[in-house]
Amino acid sequence: MKSRPTLTLIAAISKDGFISQGQGVPWNLPRDKAHFRRVTAGQWLLLGRRTYEEMLGWFRDHHPLVLTRDPNFVPFVGKAVSSVGEALQVAGEQGARGLFICGGSGAYAAAMPLADRLLLTHVDLVLGGGVPFPDFQAGDWHQAGWEAFPADVENPHAMVIAAYERLRDRVPA
Numbered sequence: 001m002k003s004r005p006t007l008t009l010i011a012a013i014s015k016d017g018f019i020s021q022g023q024g025v026p027w028n029l030p031r032d033k034a035h036f037r038r039v040t041a042g043q044w045l046l047l048g049r050r051t052y053e054e055m056l057g058w059f060r061d062h063h064p065l066v067l068t069r070d071p072n073f074v075p076f077v078g079k080a081v082s083s084v085g086e087a088l089q090v091a092g093e094q095g096a097r098g099l100f101i102c103g104g105s106g107a108y109a110a111a112m113p114l115a116d117r118l119l120l121t122h123v124d125l126v127l128g129g130g131v132p133f134p135d136f137q138a139g140d141w142h143q144a145g146w147e148a149f150p151a152d153v154e155n156p157h158a159m160v161i162a163a164y165e166r167l168r169d170r171v172p173a
């Protein structure tokens, strides 16, 4: 049987668990942007409708899918889907080996139960509130990679880029 695409959540998160303070990302970190560009190049992506609209104009060789509850929403680029399961099905039918969940909060929360991998940039900054990254059980995940970067002239906050893999068997779509 053909397996479904591997589902990876990719996010940058503050120390207190937030991804945004309402509009855009709340930091300017060229190192994290380069990491995001490198990992997602040429890939199938799933974005919540708000994040998709913020990122319009950014897509190049990507295959964006847009998560929305609006059956009439027609994206300029890519295709609208109503669930993570539908996104996996659409990407899988096109031969995708992976699907990257690029936020925001709603898309991460919907995808977390099915996620196989987390690629998290832990930003050394406390925001005190905002749009949350969903809770996840540390015990469900194995830390597969970890790289720390100090703040520098271009990147005002230190960060750790970490990869986690789900410990139990992959949840079927």
Ligand SMILES: NC(=O)c1ccc[n+]([C@@H]2O[C@H](COP(=O)([O-])OP(=O)(O)OC[C@H]3O[C@@H](n4cnc5c(N)ncnc54)[C@H](OP(=O)(O)O)[C@@H]3O)[C@@H](O)[C@H]2O)c1
Pocket (backbone or CB within 6 Å): 010, 011, 012, 013, 018, 019, 020, 021, 022, 023, 024, 025, 047, 048, 049, 050, 051, 052, 054, 067, 068, 069, 070, 073, 082, 083, 102, 103, 104, 105, 106, 107, 108, 110, 131
């Ligand atoms: N730090 C990071 O790594 C990171 C990454 C991505 C985004 N962000 C930031 O996060 C913020 C946006 O996050 P957000 O949570 O407000 O918005 P979002 O998840 O990008 O988009 C919300 C919209 O997605 C659709 N949606 C969400 N959950 C759904 C579900 N379960 N089923 C069907 N449709 C669903 C709905 O669209 P409709 O209203 O069309 O029905 C909803 O209004 C922005 O500021 C963005 O810059 C940060």
